[in-house]
Amino acid sequence: MRLAFFVAVAYSEDEMGPEFQSKLREAARIVSSERNVTVRTVIVDAPPKKSASKESDEELSELLRDSAREVDESDEPDQSGESDDAQ
Numbered sequence: 001m002r003l004a005f006f007v008a009v010a011y012s013e014d015e016m017g018p019e020f021q022s023k024l025r026e027a028a029r030i031v032s033s034e035r036n037v038t039v040r041t042v043i044v045d046a047p048p049k050k051s052a053s054k055e056s057d058e059e060l061s062e063l064l065r066d067s068a069r070e071v072d073e074s075d076e077p078d079q080s081g082e083s084d085d086a087q
Contacts, residue, residue: 002037009044016045 006028010016021043028039 004031004037004039005042006031006039007042007044009046011047013047016043 006024008015008020008024010020014020021041024041024043028041031037032039
């Protein structure tokens with residue numbers, strides 16, 4: 001038995017739709033009968049994903065900036081030159 005695969009990578013919802021899938025199966029059927037080979041179809045669902053590092057949540061960003069400032073300020077020696085450990 002000869003076996004082949006038609007692999008389609010779908011980057012959008014349209015490419016995952018029933019019309020596209022039907023066309024792909026029909027193409028596989030035609031090649032199968034013309035070339036005397038079994039052709040299977042595979043569709044890979046691969047829409048672009050949003051990067052978590054590029055997401056923008058202004059409220060969260062501001063909270064993180066404020067927190068970082070508080071940490072930076074607590075690391076500075078106090079004005080008297082004494083550290084917190086001297087007590």
